Amino acid sequence: MNFIDLKRQYQAYRKEIDQAVLGVMDSTHFILGQEVEALERELSGFTGAPFAVGVSSGTDGLLLSLMALGAEKDTVIITTPFSFFATAEAIMLLGAEPAFCDIERESFNLDPHLLEDRINELEGLGKKVLGVIVVSIYGQCADMDAINRISKKRGLFVIEDACQSLGASYKGRMSGNLSLLSVTSFFPSKPLGCFGDGGMVFSQDEHLFEKIKAMRIHGDRGRYDHRYLGLNARLDAIQAAVLRAKLRHFEEEITLRQEASDRYMDLLSPLERKGMIGLPHIKKGCRSVFAQFTIRILEEDRDQVARALSELGIPTAIHYPRPLPLLEPLKRYGFRKGEFLVAEEAARQVLSLPMHAFIEEREQEEVARALFKVLDK
Numbered sequence: 522m523n524f525i526d527l528k529r530q531y532q533a534y535r536k537e538i539d540q541a542v543l544g545v546m547d548s549t550h551f552i553l554g555q556e557v558e559a560l561e562r563e564l565s566g567f568t569g570a571p572f573a574v575g576v577s578s579g580t581d582g583l584l585l586s587l588m589a590l591g592a593e594k595d596t597v598i599i600t601t602p603f604s605f606f607a608t609a610e611a612i613m614l615l616g617a618e619p620a621f622c623d624i625e626r627e628s629f630n631l632d633p634h635l636l637e638d639r640i641n642e643l644e645g646l647g648k649k650v651l652g653v654i655v656v657s658i659y660g661q662c663a664d665m666d667a668i669n670r671i672s673k674k675r676g677l678f679v680i681e682d683a684c685q686s687l688g689a690s691y692k693g694r695m696s697g698n699l700s701l702l703s704v705t706s707f708f709p710s711k712p713l714g715c716f717g718d719g720g721m722v723f724s725q726d727e728h729l730f731e732k733i734k735a736m737r738i739h740g741d742r743g744r745y746d747h748r749y750l751g752l753n754a755r756l757d758a759i760q761a762a763v764l765r766a767k768l769r770h771f772e773e774e775i776t777l778r779q780e781a782s783d784r785y786m787d788l789l790s791p792l793e794r795k796g797m798i799g800l801p802h803i804k805k806g807c808r809s810v811f812a813q814f815t816i817r818i819l820e821e822d823r824d825q826v827a828r829a830l831s832e833l834g835i836p837t838a839i840h841y842p843r844p845l846p847l848l849e850p851l852k853r854y855g856f857r858k859g860e861f862l863v864a865e866e867a868a869r870q871v872l873s874l875p876m877h878a879f880i881e882e883r884e885q886e887e888v889a890r891a892l893f894k895v896l897d898k
């Protein structure tokens with residue numbers, strides 16, 4: 522059994538994808554160009570975000586967004602302690618300082634109730650807080666209305682790190698169009714993945730869109746008119762062609778993911794009732810794309826459970842074993858254990874189960890049987 526089965530997906534759309542890729546090879550137009558522009562239009566339509574810029578990865582998308590918004594030395598960006606490292610890394614690469622706001626136990630997302638106090642605390646120390654990066658972890662959006670409201674009141678920008686949540690919705694609006702800027706990733710294992718690295722930045726603001734579009738190509742507004750410092754962070758045409766072929770099946774895949782998650786919920790609910798695990802909690806008004814189906818192991822040692830499952834042929838993953846503030850490159854800020862209790866507890870308990878649009882019922886039953894065997898002795 523595979524944790525994510527990309528082979529099945531490729532087999533299902535092989536003809537369309539191969540044809541699209543061959544088309545790019547025939548055109549010999551390999552970087553940006555028509556395929557990328559078409560993908561930008563299609564994903565702008567899909568998310569409802571007025572502007573979209575194809576970039577080389579989610580990480581580069583975060584970096585470009587922060588650069589465009591002026592993150593630099595002596596500025597502070599608030600984010601969640603419970604995410605993939607790239608969220609904090611992008612802030613730090615620009616010389617800005619990362620600050621953290623603990624998560625909600627239910628959704629694993631940044632807790633808006635803690636945000637204002639954190640802003641007050643940082644500003645009280647004389648720090649210049651610029652904005653907030655909110656991560657839609659596991660494919661479910663955070664409480665964006667509350668976070669946008671507080672941020673607006675305090676003059677802070679909001680970036681949604683939507684690297685796991687393309688296709689998710691929040692109160693009827695799509696992830697990618699819930700804040701000023703939003704960044705998604707097309708890393709192969711993400712809900713919409715390409716055949717290498719890729720990403721997209723969505724913008725609600727035309728000026729920022731133009732700036733980021735220039736910044737992805739060395740700040741060039743055309744014909745070597747370099748207006749800004751930028752990066753080489755372009756999306757390849759082959760990746761865009763693969764993504765366009767897959768995008769035609771994306772809604773269908775989201776439905777399949779939803780069905781798979783419902784099935785896990787049914788199969789595993791007896792273990793939750795016995796207090797042995799915690800199942801994902803999707804908030805009212807939210808549609809998760811289940812980038813991950815992540816449970817909590819409540820009584821047993823999570824790492825031992827993962828090993829026992831592996832011995833039974835069930836692959837699992839841990840997203841993520843350590844909260845960001847406690848990782849090595851953040852040592853210099855002096856964050857301590859106990860500062861982000863909810864994130865620390867999550868890091869000890871979470872376990873992601875095999876999840877993708879092509880998972881079969883019998884495989885999910887096998888996962889459930891193995892979990893019962895390991896936990897409910």
Ligand SMILES: *Cc1c(COP(=O)(O)O)cnc(C)c1O
Pocket residue numbers: 578579580581604605607608656682684685705706707708718719720
């Ligand atoms: C995957 C991911 C990223 C980085 O995306 P890449 O395309 O791999 O650079 C950033 N943030 C989160 C939350 C992610 O899951």
